[in-house]
Amino acid sequence: MIHANETEALPCAGGCGLFGTRRNNNLCSLCYKKSVLEQLATLKLESKPEPSTVPTRSPTVAVQEPVRKQRCETCHRKLGVTGFSCRCGHMFCGPHRYPEEHSCPFDYKQSGRLALAKQLPLTRADKLHTPSVSN
Known part of the structure; x- marks a missing residue:
């Protein structure tokens, strides 16, 4: 009350x-x-107190870190909701979202090859032995 x-x-x-x-x-x-x-x-x-001196009830205070605005890694423009995440792990604006525009270090060819290797297993048929024909 x-x-x-x-x-x-x-x-x-x-x-x-x-x-x-x-x-x-x-x-x-x-x-x-x-x-x-x-x-x-x-x-x-302060250093950690010994377990015997720790109070049984401690007040909890919710403190939140301030939210940092997402910015384009190339031009540092604020992104907001329209940011694009790249496979290299960075966020970019609309014009810099393409790998050619921000010099992306991610190897798309190798990742594509690995994905295909997982999806399409190597299938080899046994060698066919043809019976020798004797006349």
Whole structure:
């Protein structure tokens, strides 16, 4: 149950000029997020504690990495939904999607030969022995 005191808008304790809540330690959402990230960074830097000193309950905070925009490997244009992935493992825009346009190092001939070798097994017939004709 949320009390009225918990949702009361107070000036941010971080001094940014925004309003914070008691639920966020009197911090605004931006300063609270920064403080949580700093706490996570200090936890990562600390060495692992011994198993006997590990607290039984630790608060879990979901922190997501910022999503990096996909860019064309040739012209560095933002791709969005229209990016094309090549067999060489890179993403390209429409004009650079063809292997000739981005100097693709992938060997298409060899991959085609291997695919055909798997699909079409080698079939050899036994040698035919013709009976010798004697007159």
